[in-house]
Amino acid sequence: MSGHHHHHDDEHHHDNHYSDMQARVRALETLLTEKGLIDPKAIDAIVDTYETKVGPRNGAKVVAKAWTDQEFAQWLETDATAAIASLGFTGRQGEHMRAVFNTEDIHNMVVCTLCSCYPWSVLGLPPVWYKAPAYRSRAVMDPRGVLAEFGVTLPEQTKVRVWDSTAELRYLVIPMRPVNTQDLNEAQLADLVTRDSMIGTGLARLPQVAA
Amino acid sequence: MNGPHDLGGQMGFGAVAPEKDEPIFHAEWEKRALGITLSCGAFGAWNIDESRHARENIQPANYLAASYYEIWIRGIDMLLERHGFATRNELFSGHHQHQGAAPKRILTVDRVAEVLAKGGPCDRVVETDPRFAVGQRVRTRNFNPSTHTRLPRYARGKIGVIDAVQGGFVFADDNAHGRGENPQWVYTVVFDGVEIWGEGADPTLSISIDAWESYLEPV
Numbered sequence: 001m002s003g004h005h006h007h008h009d010d011e012h013h014h015d016n017h018y019s020d021m022q023a024r025v026r027a028l029e030t031l032l033t034e035k036g037l038i039d040p041k042a043i044d045a046i047v048d049t050y051e052t053k054v055g056p057r058n059g060a061k062v063v064a065k066a067w068t069d070q071e072f073a074q075w076l077e078t079d080a081t082a083a084i085a086s087l088g089f090t091g092r093q094g095e096h097m098r099a100v101f102n103t104e105d106i107h108n109m110v111v112c113t114l115c116s117c118y119p120w121s122v123l124g125l126p127p128v129w130y131k132a133p134a135y136r137s138r139a140v141m142d143p144r145g146v147l148a149e150f151g152v153t154l155p156e157q158t159k160v161r162v163w164d165s166t167a168e169l170r171y172l173v174i175p176m177r178p179v180n181t182q183d184l185n186e187a188q189l190a191d192l193v194t195r196d197s198m199i200g201t202g203l204a205r206l207p208q209v210a211a
Numbered sequence: 212m213n214g215p216h217d218l219g220g221q222m223g224f225g226a227v228a229p230e231k232d233e234p235i236f237h238a239e240w241e242k243r244a245l246g247i248t249l250s251c252g253a254f255g256a257w258n259i260d261e262s263r264h265a266r267e268n269i270q271p272a273n274y275l276a277a278s279y280y281e282i283w284i285r286g287i288d289m290l291l292e293r294h295g296f297a298t299r300n301e302l303f304s305g306h307h308q309h310q311g312a313a314p315k316r317i318l319t320v321d322r323v324a325e326v327l328a329k330g331g332p333c334d335r336v337v338e339t340d341p342r343f344a345v346g347q348r349v350r351t352r353n354f355n356p357s358t359h360t361r362l363p364r365y366a367r368g369k370i371g372v373i374d375a376v377q378g379g380f381v382f383a384d385d386n387a388h389g390r391g392e393n394p395q396w397v398y399t400v401v402f403d404g405v406e407i408w409g410e411g412a413d414p415t416l417s418i419s420i421d422a423w424e425s426y427l428e429p430v
Contacts, residue, residue, distance in 0.1 A: 025240040027305030041320035043246025092330040113219035131279040134224040167421035
């Protein structure tokens, strides 16, 4: 590993290369394409995947099914990776899934203090705030303060459990099912499930707000 | 390493700023940065742990000022140079000057769906039995390696309880440095907020990390 160290020392001498990211990335893509190392059409396909195919709608379907199907909820609890795969959601940054369930007693919230680990297969790409220092530094220390910035206030006695994704497990929060939703079907329920409610920085929407 | 990335419990970054109706990308270059990062990762020249460590080695002032896609591009620049795919001159001029290393694989458009759907599982068989059991009290080690680790500073030398035995996984601390996968058992360890933050900690708070077995000692 000794050979890796000089990169650190060089880094700050070249900071001007990053003042215009559009130019920096264009130069990089041009170079790698000329060298035959990347296929620009592959990049288009990757972008299209996360713009149109993989996103929080996937996770919302998982949650709605868990709300309506006790057996599925149980499966999710014991083997989230397989349960989620049964709905067709697999792949990058969703290889090892765990589902954590909010109750009256405990509110779960997910962070990656060390980088930006996030369950892509069910939530898509993480939002900017999830990857930024303010959230990563404070979620583990002052989650209620963070929640307030999302407009969420929990009852004082509710326990708060923060999951720091320090290894390769990826966490999906199953928010509590809102009241007065017994007449809604799975698709209608999925509409109540926000991305933030599956990170634990939000709650599921109430049906009248969604309508 | 105790790098700029290890942010848990640091102060002074201000309020979290959730953006209403946040777009998936904020600029065209972010799309290309994502695609370049994944395409270069598909070479098979480095693993996810080495790429995380490259990002951790960004000079702290730069790291903290950068957007996350900028962090990725700075990391990719380091990795491409380290593994001989491009020289520093080439990287920053954008002009092809040398042949450079040949990757094992190139991600072509026809393989994207398959590669993304497959991902990169890193669970592995561990031959030994788990050393710790659910409910057992453990102390995290107190160390400060200059190399890659996934034990955050705030959780070092702390007493917690094994919440789950999650399985065997590639050991990031070794894998980042080409020392092999050396899989270990990974445990979810839960700590009281007071154990971590001491006086004034939120009494309702508990925090868990996922810890490789060698991070832990029996209490």
